[in-house]
Amino acid sequence: MNRLDVEFLAEGSRCKAWLYLPKTKKPAPVIVMAHGLGSTRVMRLGAYAERFRDLGYACLVFDYRHFGDSEGEPRQLLDVNKQLQDWKAAIAFARTRTDVDTDKVVLWGTSFSGGHVIATAADDQRVAAVISQCPFTDGMASSMAVPPLTSIKVTIRALTDKLGSWFGAAPVTIALAGKPGSTAMMSAADCEQGYLQLVPDAAAKQFPNYVAARIALQILTYFPGRKTPQLNCPTLFCVCETDTVAPAKATLRHARRAPRGQIKIYKEGHFDIYLGDSFERTIGDQIDFLQRTVPLN
Template sequence: MAVGGGEDKRMAYRENVCFTSGEDRVSAWLYRPPGKSAAPLLVMAHGLAGVRTMRLDSYAERFCAAGYACLVFDYRNFGDSEGRPRQVLDIGMQLADWAAAVAYAHTLDGVDHGRISLWGTSFSGGHVIATAARVPGISAVVAQCPFTDGIASARTLRPLVTARITALAVRDLVAAWMGRSPVMVPVVGRPDEVALMNAPDAYPGFMRLVPEGVTVPNEVAARLGITILAYRPGRLAAKVTCPILFCVCEADSVAPANPTLRYAAKAPRGEVKMYPEGHFAIYVDDAFERVVADQIAFLDKHVKPGGG
């Protein structure tokens, strides 16, 4: 499949590929830039309950036009990947999917296996920090509006909403123990609705990322409402030895900026770019153009041959 390139109208090519994580097939897109030389590669995945069709193709096309191969995957239990029960977000499983994706990238022809980097956004912005701290050989990391601290994000919700999510989470954990279907909670909702994200920009911002004619379930198994509290991947930033770019939204209503900035300051080779937008606005319009340009400049500096 041919996709449009950058201003020079070069053509990049995308193919459907898959790899195994655990016992399940993980579906992915592989973008290859023009040219015959081995290309550096970005491993990419979306945030909380997000799937690759929610504008990750727009990012990958831009990176590919700049000379980067991209492996863009859906987590197990989500999107086009296998895994059941559906919509169950297990943090350990998702981190295993990242490790499996990196391992698969190392088997690909036409890829510079010494220049494999990670790109994550929102919840996966935390995953790429954790993965780079644990998986050797990562060249660089881009963490866009990253989720870095479960407690900080939980504090963005009102206490009554938190209490109701906790009750659903307990019911879901009991259901899992008894072998029953998961108890679900909405991913995004309007203010005061029971949802994992209910800031004023959450529902319209999330839905704006869903392509017309595509259905993305707005729910996950409620157990995440408890397990997410212990997930603080920002603490691992100090162990990320490769260059890492934190793209931080000043008005982030989901992943507060201040904890991320504190963690970023501890990354040995950390860089920070600030944006005045909110958590969901960074994916579209002029904000998207600015953040992608900054990310490509960072990658060109640290990953391309002859860079820093």
């Protein structure tokens, strides 16, 4: 109920999205949402959007190009600049709607997109608020958290993929989440089970747990956390204390530089925050933040 299938163009390609609309006669503030590294909207984003909608907020939940239901070839191609363009296109689309309050656009990101929303809001001074959950803020910190041997194997595959792309070769892929010691983007002890538990049972057999390996080269030089001083809107940072993917120390260092930043710290790890009691605590804090900073009319 109250969820529409919509789409918008990002550099000529269609991005598919869900638009959740609350039962209200007035246009509601809209929360633009997308997932993290290689993830899609079916991986628990609906659980957040439904809670926000039930409070009276609209939500636009989209898949990036090359992922999920959105267009883009080759599939599973993750590019930082393309995803940032997708965020801009999603926000522009939200601002064309007459059924939402276009003066109250909130950005919600998690993990890799937790960094994207920081970078996007820093460049868009009209954004009303930001929620950045277990955010990727510092490429060097995330890379240093990977064991050296794994890092070498990942880099070799990334370089092979990048070189092949110059000659039109098909992407060389790498697992998104794998067991410790495996050649995967995320291979800490909690990553494989934690990541894959977000995939719905109905999609588990077909879920592509891989991505074009070249993204590993971009991650090393991506530092969205450096833009926190440029955020002029209220920003909530939900930080996982034992995060193996986006180390909390670096995240907190960046978060404390946000002029209107608010920080909540959770004892759980990176993937715990999406489920169970941790999810309830986290979304409770996010709801409180929304009601204080972007109140309903």
